[in-house]
Amino acid sequence: MSQGNHGVEIPRVKLGTQGLEVCPIATLFCNFLSSFSVVLVIKEAFNNGITFFDTSDAYGPYTNETLLGKVLKQLPREKVQVATKFGITFDNFNPKEVKIRGDPAYMGELKKLVEEGKIKHIGLSEASSDTIKRAHAVHPITAVQMEWSIWTRDIEPEIVPLCRKLGIAIVAYSPIGRGFFGGKGITESLPSETVLLCCGCRGCIQGSLKKVKRRTECSTPESRS
Structure with a gap:
């Protein structure tokens, strides 16, 4: 994670010899493993230095959030950062019918949750520069999650400079080309x-x-x- 100005400290690791640093992140995406195995994997990830876990209500759906919640009860919570996502809906859970509900009212409600102490920060995933600006005007955005690697550099012309200007961290997913490298x-x-x-x-x-x-x-x- 490129650190923003919000006091969120995520450990970094270096990839290769060219100075590239990324945050070790565990993305709880699919359910090919049994619940028991998933719990063991999460614990092993934590024991190996991974403290940032990314999930979504669409992963499972819902089961990954539930499993992560169970594991967190067995880990030192103050050492773990959790990010989750929402807003994607499926018609009959058909991947071809994926819809993203980008209702502007979401930001207002998320701001209330921060003020009530129910969540600590607000982030965006796969957002355009215009969306980032509009959301940031409602409440400071802590992080933006985007694909970023040597062969996926679409965010560099607009989004990277914008995030630097606004003090928004970038959470890069698939930094080694979705496993290719x-x-x-x-x-x-x-x-x-x-x-x-x-x-x-x-x-x-x-x-x-x-x-x-x-x-x-x-x-x-x-x-x-």
Whole structure:
């Protein structure tokens, strides 16, 4: 997380040797594991230094928030940061019928929750620069969650400068290209149904990189273990 001016301290780790730093974040996205296994995974993540857990009412739906709540009772709560999201609705839970309810009244209600002490901060996910400005005018935005990696840099022209100006932290998800740059040993060990490698262009990019590798006799980030 790029630190904003809101006093939220998230540990950082370095990726590679070029100075890139990201916050170790656990995203509780899908339910391929049993509830018992999920609890063990969350505990193990915490024991290995991950203190920032990101979830949503749409993950499950609802089950991930419930499981995380159970685990938090067994962890030192003051050492854990939790972010959750809402606003996405599904018609009959069909992914093709996803709708995002961006009602401006949400910000007013969230502001009340902060004032009542029920939540500490307000953040946005996948928001445009215009949305960030309008939301920030109602109540200071603490963080914006966006995809940001070496091949997903859409936020750099407008959103990154805006967040710096407003003192908003950026929570970058998929900083290693949705697993693409995680190393061959890691990506090949994942099950085929996992969403950790969800990238429609993955195959074509791998093919292109292999051609470059043959021509230059260089290894690719994706092929390293």
